[in-house]
Amino acid sequence: MGQKVELACIIDDDKIYVNLVKKIIEIKKLSENLLIYKNGKEALDYFKDIMENVTDEDKLPDIIFLDLNMPVMDGWEFLNEFIKIKNSLNKKITLYVVSSSIDPRDLERAKSFNLVTDYLIKPIELKKFEKIFEKTAA
C-alpha cells in the first residue's frame, strides 16, 4: 500500500463497532491516527475548537465515518451543523454516512447532502474499508 490516510474520525455510539473498526484500521494499517466520538455533539465541539485555532489544520481528519442513530446529537443534526462550518475548515474532508439502517428514506436523505460522499450500510466488509481508505489517501 502506498499512501496512508493521516487522520480518520469515527462518530458512533456503538462501542463494539468502534472497537472492531479500530482493530481493522490497526491490522490493515489504514490510518496513522484515529479520532473517536460517541455522538455528534462531541465531534462538533472538537471541530468548533479547531476553527478557533486556525493553526491546528493537522488535527482535521481526512475522512469521517458518521453514524445516524446516536443519543444527544444524531447524525442528521451533526450534518446540519457541519454544513455551516465546513467551508471555514481549510481542508478537504471526505464524509461517509455509516448506518445499519436499510430504510430507503434514510439513504435518500443522506444523499441529499452534498458533503456526503456515500451511504454505507453496516456491516462494511474489510475489503470495502481498504478501498475507501485507498481512495481517500490517493
Next chain:
Amino acid sequence: MLNDLQLNSILEDFDIAYWKINLFSKDIVWSNHFNILVGQPEIEEDRFEFFINHILHPDYRYDFRIHFEKLIKENEPFSFEIKLKLENGKYRWFECKNQKTRDTEFRETAVLLFVNIHQTKRDQYTIEENFFYYRETAEMTSTGGWYVDTVNKNIYWDDVSLKIVECPRDFQPAYKDRMKFYAKEHHNRMRNAFDKCENFGIPFKLELKMVSFQHREFWVRLTGKPVYNDEQEVVGIRGVLQNIDENKNNELNLQNSLDIIATQNSRLFNFAHIVSHHLRSHSSNLSLIVELLRESKTDRDKLDLLANVEDVSDNLDSAISRLNDIVSIQTSLKKEPVTIKFETALEVVLASISSLINRENAKIVAEFQDLKEIRYIPEYLESILLNLITNAIRYKQPGRKPVIFIQTYVENDKEYLEVSDNGMGIDLDEYGEKMFGMYKTFHPSNPEAKGIGLFITKNQVEALGGTISVSSTLNIGTTFKIKF
C-alpha cells in the same frame, strides 16, 4: 253572419272537426276536416260502428257508446277526452263535446265537436311526470327547497325542508329566528355566505350543522343562489337543503378510522424500522467479528475478538427484550380496561422499586382525592407510573433529595395525572421534540439511560386515546401531564 264555408274554414284553422248527426235517421256526417284527419277511409259498414272499431282507441269504446246514446236519446251533455287513430296510424288526444242547443223543445240534429288537445295533454303529462320525479327525488335524497325574501325579510321552506328540520307542517320560520336553526359554531360561515350572496350575488354551497326544531344537531348541504328583479337587484336567495347527516357521519367515522389506521400503520412501520435497525446493528457487528477472526493471526487476537462476541450477545439479548416491551403494548391493548384505584397501582409500583427509593432516599407524595380511580388497563397504569417515577429519581438534581409529587384531577370532564419532580430538568428547546422518541437519551453522563421508557409511556397513553405533555425548567424540575 258567417256562412257555412267561412265557418268551416275557421274551424279547420283551429283544428276542430265535427260530426253532424241526424237524430231521426241516426245518419252521421263527418266534416271534411274530420275525414281528412282520419285518412279519408272508404266505409261500407255503418259509420258509427266503423268509428268505434277502427278509429276510437279501444279503451274508450264502451264509455263513448253509452254517452253517445244518452246524447241522442236524452240530449245529455257530452264531454269526453278520447284518443283517436289518425291517418298516420298514431293515436292523438281529442276533446269531444256536443254543441249546446239553445232550443230544447225541438231537435233535429246534434253536433259533436272534436278539438285537438294533444299538445296540452302532453304538456300536462310532462308536468305531472316532472313533478312526480321532482317529488320522488326530493323525498329520496331528503332535499328540500327554500327561499329567503331579502327585501321583505321572509323565509319560505317547502314541505321537505320542514320535514328535514323536523318542524310541524304548518310551521312558518320567522326571519329573525333564522340563525337558531344553525349550530353556533357555523353561524359565522352561514352569515358570511348569506351576506356575500345578498350584497354581491355570489352563490354558495356549504356543508354545515343545523339544529332541528327538536334541538337535534345534524349535517346538511346547503346551496343558495341570488334571485334578481328586473332592475338586476338581488331581492332574494333561493336554494336547496339536503340532509347529509348519515353520509357526513359515515364520512367522519371513516376519516376517524382512517386516522387511527394511518397512525397505527406509521407506528408499525417505525417499529419494523426500529427492529431491523437494532437487530441489524448487532448482526453486522457479529459479521465484522467473524471477518476479523479470519484475518487475525495470533491466538491472543482471536481471544480478544471472542470477548466481543460475548458483548454482542448480551446487547442482542437486551435489545430483544426491550423490543418485546414495545410489542406487548400492542398485545395488551386487547385486554379490557377495569376500574382501578390510583392508590393501588402506586403501591404496586413503589413495592417493585423500593430498593431504588431507599437508596436514593426519594420522597413520594401522592394526592388522589380529586380523582381516586379510573377505567384503564392496570398494567399500563403501573407501567406509566413506574417509568415516570424511575425517570424522576434517575434524573435527580445531584445533591438534592428527590421529591416526586403525584396528583390526579378532573378538568373540563377530562381526567388528568401529573407527575412532578425537583430533578435536574430537561432543556426542552434542545430536546423537546425528541423527548418521547426511541433510544434518545438526554443526559449523556448517565450510564443507566436507555432512552426507551418515555417512548413506551407515550405509546401506552396514546394507545388508549390519551395524550402526554411535558414542562421543565433546568435545575428546578420536570412535570409530566397525562390526559387520559
